[in-house]
Amino acid sequence: MTDLSVLVPSYRRPDDLRRCLEALCCQYLAPVQVIVVARDVDKSSHLVAQAFAERLPLEIVKVNEPGVVHALNTGLPSVKAEIVAITDDDAAPHSDWLARIAAHFEADSRIGGVGGRDWVHTPDGTVVDGQRRMVGRVQWFGRIVGNHHLGVGPAREVDILKGVNMSFRRTAMEGLRFDTCLRGMGAQVHNEMGFSLAVKRRGWKLMYDPEVAVDHYPAPRMDFDQRGVFHPDATENAAFNWMWVTQTQLIGGRRWMSRQWQVWVGDASAMGYIHFFRALLRANPLARAKYRAAKRGRELAISLLRVLNSVQKLPELGGKQRVN
Template identity: 30%
Template sequence: MNKISLIIPTYKRIIDFQRTLISVYKQINDIDEVIIVIGPNDIESFNLAIQYKGLNDNFKVIQIQKASVVNALNCGLLKSTKDIICLTDDDIVLPEGWAKRIKEGFLNDPKMGAFGGPDKLTDKNLDSKYGYNPVKEVGVFKWNTMVGNHHLGIIKSPSEVDVLKGVNLSFKREALKSMCIDSFLEFKGAEQCWEIDLAQRIQANGFKIIYDNDNFLYHFISQRESYDKRGDIFSELNYNKTLNINYVYAKFRPLYEIFFLIFKQFFIGSKIQPGIIRAFFMIKKNGLKVVYLPFKNCIPIYLGLFGGFKKRFKKK
């Protein structure tokens, strides 16, 4: 069949959403089904989506009662009917030929289960905001970390990777088998790490994950809701990220990677999620309460690991 279902979750970003729909509509002949999932009490986005539904029967509109990306995507996946599923955000612009390239990619490589590429961070003129210099690696696991860099190109392209970014992620229905994202990862807002879980499941089913520089889209930096501030080290969102990353590692990754993740989180950490050592250097800026963060993070680390190992052993 080689037909595409495109799923777009959106919540109260009407200007960005309108720009996204304009670019989608321009290649609607190559996108066989557009499923728009709208968060609660977002009347503006709902009315706009209904207008496009009136223009073309390929558009479907769903309104949900919880502001959660995982919940929105799961609702969209349940409604999807085509054999290629494409996931994206409401603050992107699709370049010409995007959908056609995805169809050709899956047609040319039957063992490819998922296909992605760069999300070029841009401004309103579609000019690169942070540059676009190719790097050596994108979306791969190392013994001591997971390399991101998905918004950049990769020197060797196309290339087989471990993880794709959710804003530009397409996969074959047969590669995922169970058409849902693990509900353990659900929280609120733009939850993180669900792409890792999705990609690892596709790999576990024996399919390749391919990243290709030519399979890019434009990605705007949009305003987030008040509970979705990723730069706030004390936010609930960072608690959820810690929970989720430990869960997906315990569920899929080798034990030595899991042990190093625990060590790194507790003793070193990052600017957003500091460990004991880093926290002491952040006291001047954030106050003494920052010292308690590594110990507070022990709770989501434990809960994530416990849940992940439970799911891991249940599969065997």
């Protein structure tokens, strides 16, 4: 059976981290290594992790900078196994999580990444349920489809994995790092989209299997980017990251179409023209502020990309390695 390491970035969520590590103790296929990456000032998380030292092959990696990108990039060099499974501290992997991940990688040597469903638990105790066949896709006309928390059906190839439930083959991500150009002090949204697309561009397959599951208890973020709450800086950062990732990782017509989609359509949080006009028609009092913040983020990303293009061709991030 394939050996797996587990990587868990954590920051000031000791109760969530305890639940996550308890779930890792109950895996049918035990990990050979569990890496908890925590800020050096986060004493409570260190204490929780240390309490599991006798039950898990635990390593604590300290970081002194904020952001999940820095945490993941700092933790990756410590990975020992051929497969690294990544989850968040506010998730509890199902007991067969690692065993199912390993089975996929063993079944097909062309698979570079595996992810699955995150069952979202709301504060009132209910579980978000639903059924979506389309998951983790970048459609030809530029729209990004997530739905990882609602996916049903058989395992299938996708374009994007979700950060709370994703795993990668070391050889597939050799030399790759999560993009440090992404903006934000905490979540740095869309970081997993960039990494997934970089692995896929190398010719590896990314698989989504709803049976590869974690329970997800979305916890408050430790910055101004709070779920469901508008903050202009958070919206600007998210729009920047979306534009930056797609324009550096997609190629040809898909890159152009994604840019047009974001400018003309966007989504409810990073509004393009169409979402903005819809919000105006519904008398949304935040419509103008949301649109302006998203527009600033997109324009900043495009400006920086133009500067990059003026000195060199857009880099082939992740290279062009193909899998036989």
